[in-house]
Amino acid sequence: MKMKLTFWKLVLFALLAVGFYSTVVRFTQGLGRSTNLNDQFPWGIWIGFDVLCGVMLAAGGFTLTAAVHIFNIKRLHPIVRPTILTAFLGYVLVCIALMYDLGRPYRIWHPLIMRNPHSVMFEVAYCVMLYTTVLSLEFSPIVLERFNLQKPLKIVRAALIPLVILGVILSTLHQSSLGTVYLIMPEKLHPFWYSPLLPVFFFISAIAVGLAMTIFESSMSSKHFGRQLELPILQELGRVLVVVLCIYGILRFEDLLHRGVLKLMLHPAYEMYLFWVEIALSLIAPLLLLSQKKVRSTAQGLYLAAVLVVLGFITNRLNVSITGQESSAGMHYMPKWTEIAVSGAIIAVGFALFGLATKYLPIFPEEQAPHTKPAMPVVGEASLLGHAGD
């Protein structure tokens, strides 16, 4: 165990160091030197991965709060906190990533006063801003409990349902709007991915990923903290995941059929291979796996399916934002190492913060009782790093 923690500590250090160096390059040399972006290819992985995938991976937050608080599915209650934590961290990190990508990050507040309601980006900016606020409020009881602040706790709890409803509405809006962003470029985005249904696809896949991430996190925390969700909860999530994937798959197929794109699916091309990677990972493999009773009734099997779904939809977002743009841009885009380093460091920070939060805050239900000891200030840094990779 000790060895393992040291290893993850090293990984974290390495990622942070390289990320820090890349940050310096980005903010002293500009975008041209720190990225492989250019006039033909203005958006790279900082948008395609950090923002699009980041927001998608944080979708568990609204999916789970809706299921538990609105639909009153109490069985799922134990996982609400870790999911909200992930979502909150996810959105904070997305905002940080955006600061790297914006040419003039100090003007990130401009949409507050310079409004263009015809712009999808404007709507996304507002939703993300408001939803991050909502998430911080949904997350606040965990912190307030930890420090036993009863008065504010009461206020937040009283406002919980309206907050949850607001969160679900805002999430629905911007999860789908990240797809709407690409509706303006019918000629530029490859027909595999350009569809009038893009907002619908982005929304449904966000729900699928939200469910998959919840299964994934449960398994991760069982590995590193010895805590995980009860199997029946995981199975329940797996069942809903199958339904969501089926709905998504059928819509996706219908869409390709009606737009006459099916024939391209067998026509060898760079886009075709990545399209099939996406479909295989996000739909075919997980659905085949989950159709097996042996798989869907075990935690390991569900974990595997969840990982595939997450990877599949990450591929989908990268296909929309990068693969699908390459032929109209007339070039292949490969991120520069500094771009990858920044994304890597952001992920590392996310894992570290998640580890820290689970250590010091009552995130997992079982933890609430035996939580008493750690003397925070002195141990602080060491334990921060100790949980880095979790």
Added chain:
Amino acid sequence: MSRALLYDATVCIGCKQCEGACATQNKLPYNDTVAAEEVQSEHKFTVLLTKGDKFMRRLCMNCQDPACASVCPVGALRKTAAGPVIYEENRCMGCRYCMLACPFSVPKYEWNKLLPRVQKCTMCPDRVAAGKPTACAEICPTGATKFGERDELLAEAQQRIRDNPGQYVPHIYGLSEVGGTSVLLLSSVPFEQFGYRADLTRDALPMYTYRVLSRIPDFVPLGGMVLGGIWWITHRREEVAAVEGPQAQKTPGKKEREQ
């Protein structure tokens, strides 16, 4: 009342004076090296392309309903009533959505600057406002680039095609591409040969996103009501079950129910 440019490639002699005038107007460097560059960039807003004895200009089309202006979250790009699509650099936060959205990939970025701007031809808005033609039209020695009212230029372009049917491809580029542009092109060879896309939609692109966006004001209260309603029903059921079922009364919170 919208002003426009008509470029007739058959009248053009390829002297590139439009490039030079544009550079002077926009305070950009212009020398032999720049003149030899055949792509639009952050320091070259208009390009004169040469293929044998055929010429073609490339510049911002200043669309009638521009995608760039519609996608800009802070309204840094704007279509003016007079025709030009202008850029207010002190609004821009550098998201570069305009570059992606533009069907002609016109907006360029100052990638090597620490505080970059989007750069493109803005159809000389100050000159146009003062009633003067754009710099490129003013300097053009043959009248290949002509400045005027869009309606009149369109009529003239149609007339030219009608008078000399053999001389032109029977199409005014910009008449209806992406809903129409303020730069109209005539040519004797297909426009694709100079990189102009022939497959552009006739719809104004902003509609594609706006018909989704415009539903939001309805969606928010409706979504709130539906979600609130579901919440009320699921919790009401629980209350009823708690009152009616004696076992449930003891532990209503922990009771698991079928959904």
